[in-house]
Amino acid sequence: MIAGWPPGGTLPQSPLDSERAGITDTGAPARFRLAGLFLLAVLLPGLARGQEGAAPSAVRYHIRVSEDVANVEGHFSGIARLDLTQIRLSGVQVELLEPEGGLRREQENILRLSIPSSTPIRYRVRDLGGGAIRRVPLFVPARPVPGGPAGVRITVTGISDVRGAFPKLIRRGDAATATLANVPSFVMIPPLRFGMTDKDLFDLAVVLLVCGATGAWLRGQRAGRREAED
């Protein structure tokens, strides 16, 4: 553990704490407006809000997969302070290559890192079982990422199949990409069983269950009608 962590000697705030004041029972402004809503509000025109324009990507990850190793490079922009957390996944080892400095704190389930915002991150993820790498943990900023729906872009190279991946990856040439609004805790590339992913198997089970239940119900209805006729 590194001395001086956490900064200021207090626990890191929940990323949504800043919003909390406005949304719970103790949040006066929202409640004030809400309680008087139908008694005090005056209809004002033109308040319907449209969708905000998409800002450039604030977080970019590039993951190069090669058998049991993945090399990851992360770039963060437009974020004032970089307090990052990474989930510690079982069965994988993370070796931080860059930056060498920064505050670092390792817990049983979380790796915390505090670095200047302009600094890129490079690290290597290795599958401890020696098999193909299936899950690659990412460093997640403690605050929501600016940039709207395209704020985060993750590019993965070196994989052949993107079916069932988390987050959803779209293949573009040799690379697969995901464009999303938030950084996920990890990228998962699931193995195929009988040419299907686990997600496909779940979907298949649900479709069979729905068809079976509908068939059974229709059969029951028909039997009931026959009984009534007799």
Next chain:
Amino acid sequence: MGATFAVVLTVYVAVIMGISVWSYFRTETEVDFLAAGRSIGPLVGGAVLAATQISAGTFVGSAGRHYLAGISWWIPWLGLWSGWLVSAFFVAPKLRRQDALTVPDYISHRFGSDLAGALAGVLIVVSYSIYLVAQFQAGGEIAEVVFGIRPITAMLLIVASTSLYTLLGGVRSSSYIEFLQTLIMVGALVVSVPVLLIHVAGFDFLEGFKKTFGYLSELDPRLTGWYYKPQELIAFAASFGLSIAAAPYELTRFYSMRDEKTVRKAIFISIGLQLVISACILCIGLMTRVLFPSLPSQDQATAIMAFQILPPVIGALLLVAMLSAIMSTVNSVLLVTGAGVAHDLYGKFLNRKASQKHLVAVNRVAIVVLAVVPVYFALLKLGDVQGIVIEQAKFIASFFFVPVVIGLNWKRGNAPGAIAAMLGGFVACLVWELTWQEGFSRHGIDAVEVGVATSLVLFVVVSRLTKPPAAKGLETFFGPNRTGGG
């Protein structure tokens, strides 16, 4: 997901429209429209109560609060179920003895005052319009996250589709559609949990739970401990429990059931379904936090999970279930508020000679108007979805709990007492919200507690100081049970 969602949604819409059209041809009188001809059984009734209860507040709001606050948000459910039990034992059986159509009907009949009934109608319209704001806002959040469309477009689509099936078949179509919605909701939620666990730690589900708990407790210890103070949780639980014990949109559904026994069975079936749903919602909120720790709004948690994490068919089913939950609640609320305007105000005060067909037509017009107004407020985003639901619950509890629950169980309560209780409770809750609620962290007294206490004191004191109620209104609720329903 796009094509899969389109297929699932098309099948779903085709089925509900089929049910609506089928119901339309069986709806001729106001009793058909507002009470499904009093034909609903316990299983469908229980599913309907659950579907009405499980709204956007649950799918979007509660899951979001679990995402934000962790495990402790589950405690308000206990308050909610306590409210259901109060309803099952002290409200539903007596209320169902009266062949009423709306809750203001009960108020008018029990206290022998049309004025009290009309006041109840007005307060219902005001409070439930706030509830609709939460539903529309949730619809907008889902649409923005999943489909990338503007919230206003999504809200208007929800208004149009829900109004259509409410207009067509009234409570009959709603009941069968909500039965279907409950099946989809419970099925999709139950399947979502193992999928999330696989993401967290593979097929070792126990390890998945351990990992989730360990990760969250290190991310923020309050997520697995006490995020809210005890007095906050008590206030949340009180808001939900006191409001559900006397919630007009749930009570109205009792009138559509066969008899008292059916109502009580339906309530227990509903609590069972809610238990399953609450456990799944808890898991979804927590595990989505593991997978996406820094969402900008907790209200996005479920939609992001359905879109990014779940397999296409299950994700589409869950999205349909979420939209269904919103639609079923909007539908129930519209039926109640529409009836408040048409049946309780128009039919009783403005046009007493209106025919059955005319009343149904007025009801339908009121539904459309009352559906559109809350869209405006939803666009203002006055708080998170769960926060808006809580505010509405506080008001309902403050003006309805006492006249309904105490009124059904205390003979001496009379019309002046009921009017004072409703008005006093509403005003006390509103004034506290606008003034002293800000100091909640200091004094720990919530507006719902002030509202209900004021309402109770006024009900008892004013009733005691004025003439006892006429025996005519009391006989139905305090005389021998003649409906044979148990």
